[in-house]
Amino acid sequence: MTGGERAPADLLPTAGPVRFVAEDGTACPAPAGYGEPSAERLRDGYRRMVLGRRFDTQATALTRQGRLAVYPSAAGQEACQIGAVLALRGDDWLFPTYRDSMALVARGLDVVEVMTLLRGDWHCGYDPRTTHTAPQCTPLATQTLHAAGLADAFRRRRAGNVVLALIGDGGTSEGDFHEALNFAAVFRAPVVFFVQNNRYAISVPLEKQTAAPSLAYKGIGYGIPSEQVDGNDLVAVLAVLDEAVAHARRGEGPFLVEAHTYRMDAHTNADDATRYRDPAEVDRWRAADPVTRLEKHLRDRGVLSDADVVADQDAAEEFAARFRAGMNDEPAVEPLELFEHVYAGPPRRLAAQRAVLAAELAAQEA
Structure with a gap:
């Protein structure tokens, strides 16, 4: 074989x-490889x-109190969020979606800065350059191209x-995702x-999005090796992501992992999941649950004690208290910024709306 060609069998995920x-926390036979x-x-x-998990419940509560504009919960996806962070070096880059605030907090970013976007600000809150973390992406799949x-x-x-x-x-149903896979594969870019x-996908179940055996198979057509993993098993997520990152x-090019x-x-908080989920x-x-599963596993191995569990829960409560305190300060906003950076030359209707708002603000200050 020549160039970047790979044998098809080398691209396939496990069955x-x-x-x-x-799921009950007991160890399975170690998977080969x-x-x-x-x-x-x-x-x-x-x-x-x-x-x-405590961050997620606190953020959800703040949304109900009106202190966050919106919050997409990641409860149940803790093993994925934390595994992604632990698999990277500090100078590696993470490109998150709007649902990945938990990963940013786990990476050590300031929690109030992480929440800036979700409070309704047009800034992302943290400095991407110093944190090696791209702004959270709301449009589906555009971050994969970046x-x-x-x-x-x-x-x-x-x-x-x-x-x-x-x-x-x-996001895997979006064209940007497939363009990103193709580009990364052709140029052997070091991206996972x-x-x-x-x-x-909000209310659309997986079977209405794809007929593929699993989403891990999406990489094969582009020449990208792929794997699928139990995303509620942190041990497996780390093991697979370690291999993908390595x-x-x-220099062997991109890798696709489906959890x-x-x-x-x-x-x-604006969604009623009972309308489409049994x-x-x-x-x-x-x-x-990925948290209780890992806890049982670590207890069985003698790695985790009752005292450790209590200490971790206490630390999480202290974090939540700092989170709440940090959110007490109202962000300084400039309402007229709504109209900035939208058009190079604002259309008449937008200029008229800006004038109305400016007049209302001036009247309030008078």
Whole structure:
């Protein structure tokens, strides 16, 4: 074989999702080709998952209080969110979606800065350059093109950095996703596409989006090796992402990983998930909760004690208190900024709307 060609069999994911830990927390036979992450990394992962779950519930509560404009919950996807962060170096880049605030908090970004966008500000809140984290992306799949482009720049510079792009199952139906895969494959860009398949694109179930055996097969047509993993098993998520990141860092091109997980709560606070999801389905997935699964596994291995669990929960409560306190300060906003950076030359109707708002603001100050 010549050039960048690969044997088709080398691109195929495993027949079923890679798994190390069963839903009840017991160990499964180790899957071939993957090494189990160290106990220290898993212990750290558990701590971050507990904190992430508490962050998520606190953010949801702040939304109900009107202190956030919107919040897309990631409850149930903790293993994916934390695994993505733990698989990267500090100088690697993360490209998140709007649902990945938990990953940003786990990466060490200031929680109030992470919430800036979701409070209704047009700024992303944090500094992408210093955090090596792109702004959270609301338009579906556009961040995958940006990730592929930055990864190609790293390849050209021989910088040794890897880019990881998070994307939901709904985003894989967008054209941008396929363009990003094709570009990354042709130029062997060091990027990992990590699909969090939580079964629903808002209210559209997976079976109405694709007829593929799994979303992991989306990479094959572009020459990208792919894998599928149990997204509620942090051990497996870390093991698979470690291999994917190492593949990209060695200069072997992109890698696609699909994580099978579930969004326990509604799409956002504006959504009523009971209109399109069977409560029995939700209950089945709650039984596969990634936090309790990892806790049981680590307890069985003697890595986690009762005291550790209490300490992690206490730390999460302290974090939530700091989060609430930080959100008490109202953001300084300039209403007229609504009209900035929309058009190079504002149309008449927009200029008229701006004039009306300016007059109302002036009247309030008078």
